[in-house]
Amino acid sequence: MLDLVIVDGRARGIIVRNLVTGAIERYAAHAVVIATGGYANVFFLSTNAMASNGSAAWQCYKKGAYFANPCMAQIHPTCIPRSRRVPVETDADVRVAP
Numbered sequence: 172m173l174d175l176v177i178v179d180g181r182a183r184g185i186i187v188r189n190l191v192t193g194a195i196e197r198y199a200a201h202a203v204v205i206a207t208g209g210y211a212n213v214f215f216l217s218t219n220a221m222a223s224n225g226s227a228a229w230q231c232y233k234k235g236a237y238f239a240n241p242c243m244a245q246i247h248p249t250c251i252p253r254s255r256r257v258p259v260e261t262d263a264d265v266r267v268a269p
Contacts, residue, residue, distance in 0.1 A: 172227045175203065175234045182236070205231055 173195065176184035182203035187196055210225030217223075232238045 172205070172207070172230060175205075175231050175236075177234055180235070182231075182234070205236075 172185050172187050174186040175182055176186065176197070176199070178184075183201070184197060184199040185203060187198070188194070189196055205227055207223060207227040210223060210228060228238060
């Protein structure tokens with residue numbers, strides 16, 4: 172996302188770069204939902220996509236959107252080094268063999 176389009180104080184669209192062609196595209200809408208996948212790549216280890224760096228959330232915040240609970244970031248146990256993992260009953264990759 173390159174920019175959030177604001178009309179009369181409301182989010183009404185986005186401007187993006189097409190990751191395949193490189194073309195700049197615009198999309199208008201009655202409402203905008205930003206579902207960018209979070210910002211866990213600000214940490215050293217993450218299972219998120221490389222583009223999930225928080226830039227879209229920051230752009231929306233700068234334009235006036237509310238931003239709640241920035242400390243909540245979900246980290247999957249498989250990105251924790253094996254020597255530091257705590258066995259979790261529900262995660263097959265992390266379970267300790269009997």
